[in-house]
Amino acid sequence: MALLLLSLYAIVIVGLGLWSARFVRRSSDFFVASRQLGPGLIFASMIAANVGAGATVGVAGLAYEDGISAWWWSGSAGLGSLVLAFWVGPRLWRLASRHGFFTTGDFLEHRYGPSVRTVVTVLIWLGSLSILAAQLLAGAAILGAIAGVPRWLGSLIGGGIMTAYFTAGGLLGTAWVNTLQLGVMVGGFAIALPAVIAAAGGPGAMTAGPGLPEGFGSMLHSSGPGSGWTLLLLVGPAFIISPGLIQKAYGAASERALKVGVALNAVALMLFAFAPVLLGMAARVLEPGITDPDSVLPHVLTAELAPWLGAIALAAIFSTEVDTCDAVLFMLSTSLSQDLYKRHLNPGAGDRTLLRVARLAAVAGGIAGVVFSIYLPTVVEGLSIFYSLLGVTLLVPVVGGLLVARAGSREALASIAAGVITWLALRFGGLASPWMDPTLVGLLAATAAFVVALRFRPATAGAG
Secondary structure: OHHHHHHHHHHHHHHHHHHHHHHOOOHHHHHHHHHOEOHHHHHHHHHHHHOOOHHHHHHHHHHHHHHHHHHHHHHHHHHHHHHHHHHHHHHHHHHHHHHOOOOHHHHHHHHHOHHHHHHHHHHHHHHHHHHHHHHHHHHHHHHHHHHOOOHHHHHHHHHHHHHHHHHHHHHHHHHHHHHHHHHHHHHHHHHHHHHHHHHOOOHHHHHHOOOOOOOOOOOOOOOOOOOHHHHHHHHOOHHHHOHHHHHHHHOEOOHHHHHHHHHHHHHHHHHHOHHHHHHHHHHHHHOOOOOOHHHHHHHHHHHHOOHHHHHHHHHHHHHHHHHHHHHHHHHHHHHHHHHHHHHHHOOOOOHHHHHHHHHHHHHHHHHHHHHHHHHOOOHHHHHHHHHHHHHHHHHHHHHHHHHOOOOOHHHHHHHHHHHHHHHHHHHHOOOOOOOOOHHHHHHHHHHHHHHHHHHOOOOOOOOO
16 A cells, blocks of 8 residues: 555656646746745745655654654754744845855855855765765665665665656746645654554653663753764754755745745744654664664554554655655756856856756766665765765855955865865764764864964955
8 A cells, every 4th residue: 555655646746847847948947946936835845855864764763762862853954944044045045136146156156266166066066965865765765664675776766756856847846846745744744643652652651661771851862973962063054054955045036935934944844853753762662673773764654553554654754755855956956057067167058058957967966866875874874974064065155255255265265175174084084082073073173264264364355
């Protein structure tokens, strides 16, 4: 039954994406939906992009180990989104409307010059493959639980679905598809959550039952970097300056539409954050022997619910993975076509050529994501790489560019180099201690490099 539901669902969303292609005639339709998205579509597009593999499969796995403090994964995304809604987003939207920006790279070049745009584009493109692979990996876990398909085939199926409807409709098409996906997601969780909590014996048994780890019921518990409240350092910055989210904000019909849509998304994220956490905690009570964190959510939904109820819930989870995939693919395709192809390879590219390249880039990104997902260890690992790289690369240049008028490319490049090198050394070089968070130290290094470069900038030097 679950497989039938997912098959019908896939046909519907691909059909909706293909139908929306009739409205995509120019690159501005594909990139920023002709800047006509109202608060409702902004909200649906944002929440669909933000509730994906990490917020469902990944968080349930974290909650299985750490308890209710896993709320900080999606909760931090909501807090970061509030900053985007009321401070960063409106400022960037005004600049985008005035200068015709399509991507975050357009802003970076306007503010710092082409070198910064190119460096950031390459880094984010590489990092984005890790989050796309993580989404596909989570979708593959769902398909594996339903039909027993291997990881590579599950990733290929999920990748094919999201590439088909996104390539056709761009931002405009995904906004409509995401609205449908949002309804499926909310309905599935609303049905599954009460049943699983009741099976586990209620909230009391899930927070202070026998055999549960210390701090399992505490929101302030943390076992170190990447656990509990420290997730605010990892996740929060990424949701302030994510190129994909900023570009969705560019599509707003007005500054008010942006503020309302993104703020509603932030509130919804903080409320929704409890749903997969409670499912993961219930799984710890009901099935204490699970060893694979990515299988916690699929397992509890299939083992503890009636078959028809589990089918609906799994369809909802699969929906979240696919709709977040399209958000990442959106970021990859528009960045490659606008920031690299048009800027460096073919500056004179016409509108139709740019649209075609964006679609081809989406197909290439989808293929690369499927290949990478086969080798990715876990969902959380892939997402952590992306969020960390995004934060240490972009937070300081974007915020500094909005705050400091005389900062130029030297400051931005120094910040990027210091942040990325420090993060790489701590994350992969074995230099971090148990409580030395690589993302936080990378952000501090990026900030320090920006300030030092600005301090020694000649007073007469301009930005660029």
